[in-house]
Structure formats: C-alpha cells, structure tokens
Amino acid sequence: MSAAPSLHAPEHTARRRRRPASHGRATAAARLGRWTLLLCAALLVLAGLFPDLVAPGDPLAVDPSRAFRSPGWGHPFGTDESGRDVFTRVVHxxxxxxxxxxxxxxxxxxxxxVLGLVTGLGGRRVDAAGSRLVDAMLAFPTLLLALLVIAVRGPGVAGVVVAVGLSSAPGYARLLRSEVRRVARSGHVEAARMLGHSPARIVVQHVLPGALGPLLAVATLGIGQAIVWASALGYLGLGAPPPEPEWGAMLNAGRTYITNAWWMTVFPGLATVAVGVVATLLGRRTSARLAGRRASDG
Structure with missing residues (x-):
C-alpha cells in the first residue's frame, strides 16, 4: 500500500519540473515579443520625428543617371524613376x-x-437621436464616407485628415456611449449620487476616468488604421501631391513601374503594413491590460 505513491512520485516530480521550465520559456518569449514591439515602435517614432538621423539626405533630390537602380549597397531600397533614393523617401x-x-x-x-458623451448622458430622446445619427454614419463604408468628405473638402493632406477623422468618429462615439452607460450604472457612481455629489462632479471624477480608458486603447488601434486609410487615399491621388515622400503617393507613383521596378511599391507598402501591425499590437496589449485591471477591480 505504501509502495504505490513512491512509484508515482518520480512522475509527479517530473511534471513539477516540466511546468516551471515551460512557464519560463513562455515568459521569456513574451518578454522578447514585448521588447521587440517597443523597439519597432521607437524606430517608427524616431523616423517620424527625426528622419535625418535614420536616413540623412534629401528625399526630393533628383539624379536621372541613377534611375531605376535595384536594391543594393548604395541604395538598400533602390531608386525611383527620377533617381531618388527610395529608402530615404520611405524614412522621410x-x-x-x-x-x-x-x-x-x-x-x-x-x-x-463629444457625441458619445451627449448620447450616453442625455435623456431618452437625445440618446435616440444620437444613436440614429451614428447608425446612419456607420451604414456608409469607411472609405466611401472618406471619399464623400474629400469631394466636399477637396484633396490634400488637410482633406485626408478631415475625411479619415470624420469617418472614424462614429465608431468611437458608439464605444464611448456604451462605456458611459456601463460606468454610470456602477456601484461607486451610485454611491457618489447618494453622497450628494453634483452631476458635473460625478461625470468628471467617476464617469470619464472609467469610460475613456477603453476609448484610448481603441484609439491606439485607430492610428494604424488611419494610416492605412490615408495611404489608400494617397494611392488614389487624393492625398499629398507628388513628389512628396508620403507612402500612399509613393505607392501611386510606383504602380506604373511595378513589373520592372517592384521596389518602388513593395517598400512603401511594407512600411504601411509595419505601422499598422505595430499599432494593432500596442492597442491589443493596452486593451488586455485594461481588461485585467477591470477584472481585478471587480
């Protein structure tokens, strides 16, 4: 009777030893992924704020004698039809x-x-009117709504900013409305009402801090999505005018030569995808942390 546990003891010991090892490997992989993500984000921010540190040179400098050079030592991303260095233009x-x-x-x-707070904190009629407005805006595909705004506002960088901003606003409004209503029904808000706090104080001190967190996490995801939409509009010729080094405009310029000079399109496209991936991963990590804090608070 006493020998049976001893026969299984090595197996239990091996299981105990295997679990910490696998857990340590998973922790190390997660830590490596986190630092890789932060490094990529730092490089993107560095390229955006100080492009001369990454790629010193003039992104508009023309040299016809070096046109259509494939990627190599002197030009890691090749050159375009005017002899401009594609790497310098992508970084800038x-x-x-x-x-x-x-x-x-x-x-x-x-x-x-603004729209989410008004609909979330307003009465039944205000909520109904605001919700119908948000539903009507969400009924349009995002890119189509952006094209309609540009048709009224006009092309260019300012037009793209307004178009993408207005197109993404309904999604943020719906999210904030639901968060405001959730926080407004929570226990600490009810306790603040019972203590006689004013509605303005309750909104500022209790409702907004609890409702804006998820919105900011989703906004991190929205940055990458907005860059992709802006590149799509630039590809259609509605963004920055050539020869400005904007990724969408570079994609538009390179599509004519894609069979002979593929690098003119591939590298700006990869840069757009990289920003979208980094922003998406950052947004997911932020959302996961907020969800963990909610679970611990609850």
Missing amino acids: GAGPSLFIGVTATVLGVGLGA
Missing part, C-alpha cells in the same frame, strides 16, 4: 504618414467623445 515619409494618422485619430476621438 514616416513623418507625414504618422502625422496624418495621429491627427485624424485625435479628430475622430474628439468628435466621437
């Missing part, structure tokens, strides 16, 4: 692309926050 294009994405996201979050 990070600034305009990030500016459009961040500015459009700020505009969309601001408009969505």
Whole structure:
C-alpha cells in the first residue's frame, strides 16, 4: 500500500519540473515579443520625428543617371524613376504618414467623445437621436464616407485628415456611449449620487476616468488604421501631391513601374503594413491590460 505513491512520485516530480521550465520559456518569449514591439515602435517614432538621423539626405533630390537602380549597397531600397533614393523617401515619409494618422485619430476621438458623451448622458430622446445619427454614419463604408468628405473638402493632406477623422468618429462615439452607460450604472457612481455629489462632479471624477480608458486603447488601434486609410487615399491621388515622400503617393507613383521596378511599391507598402501591425499590437496589449485591471477591480 505504501509502495504505490513512491512509484508515482518520480512522475509527479517530473511534471513539477516540466511546468516551471515551460512557464519560463513562455515568459521569456513574451518578454522578447514585448521588447521587440517597443523597439519597432521607437524606430517608427524616431523616423517620424527625426528622419535625418535614420536616413540623412534629401528625399526630393533628383539624379536621372541613377534611375531605376535595384536594391543594393548604395541604395538598400533602390531608386525611383527620377533617381531618388527610395529608402530615404520611405524614412522621410514616416513623418507625414504618422502625422496624418495621429491627427485624424485625435479628430475622430474628439468628435466621437463629444457625441458619445451627449448620447450616453442625455435623456431618452437625445440618446435616440444620437444613436440614429451614428447608425446612419456607420451604414456608409469607411472609405466611401472618406471619399464623400474629400469631394466636399477637396484633396490634400488637410482633406485626408478631415475625411479619415470624420469617418472614424462614429465608431468611437458608439464605444464611448456604451462605456458611459456601463460606468454610470456602477456601484461607486451610485454611491457618489447618494453622497450628494453634483452631476458635473460625478461625470468628471467617476464617469470619464472609467469610460475613456477603453476609448484610448481603441484609439491606439485607430492610428494604424488611419494610416492605412490615408495611404489608400494617397494611392488614389487624393492625398499629398507628388513628389512628396508620403507612402500612399509613393505607392501611386510606383504602380506604373511595378513589373520592372517592384521596389518602388513593395517598400512603401511594407512600411504601411509595419505601422499598422505595430499599432494593432500596442492597442491589443493596452486593451488586455485594461481588461485585467477591470477584472481585478471587480
């Protein structure tokens, strides 16, 4: 009777030893992924704010004798039809692309926050009217709504910012409305009402801090999405005019030579995808942390 546990003891010990090892490997992989993500984000920010540190040179410098050079030692991303270095143009294009994405996201979050707060805190009629407006805007495909705004506002960087910002505002408004209503029904808000706090104080001190967190996490995702939309509009010729080093405009210029000079299209496209992936991963990590805090608070 006493021998049976001893026969299984080594197996239990081996299981205990295997679990910490696998857990340590998973933790190390997660830590490596986190630092890789932060490094990529830092490189993108560095390229956007200080492009001369990454790629010193003039992105508009023309040298016809070096036109259509394939990627190599002197030009890692090759050259375009005018002999301009594609690597320099891609790095210098990070600034305009990030500016459009961040500015459009700020505009969309601001408009969505106002509409979401009004519908979430207003009465039944205000909520119904605001919800119908949001539903009507969401009925349009995002790119189509952006094209309609540009048709009224006009092409260019300012037009793209306004178009992408207005197109993303309904999604932020719907999210904030639901968060405001959730927080307004929570226990600490009810306790603040019972203590006699004014409605303005309750909104500022209790409702907004609890409702804006998820909105900011989604806004991080929205930056990458806004850059992709802005690049799509630039590809259609509605963004920055050539020869500005903007990724969408570079895609538009390179599509004519894609069979002979593929690098003119591939590298600006990869840069757009990289920004979208980094912003998406950052947004997911932020959302996961907020969800963990909610679970611990609850």
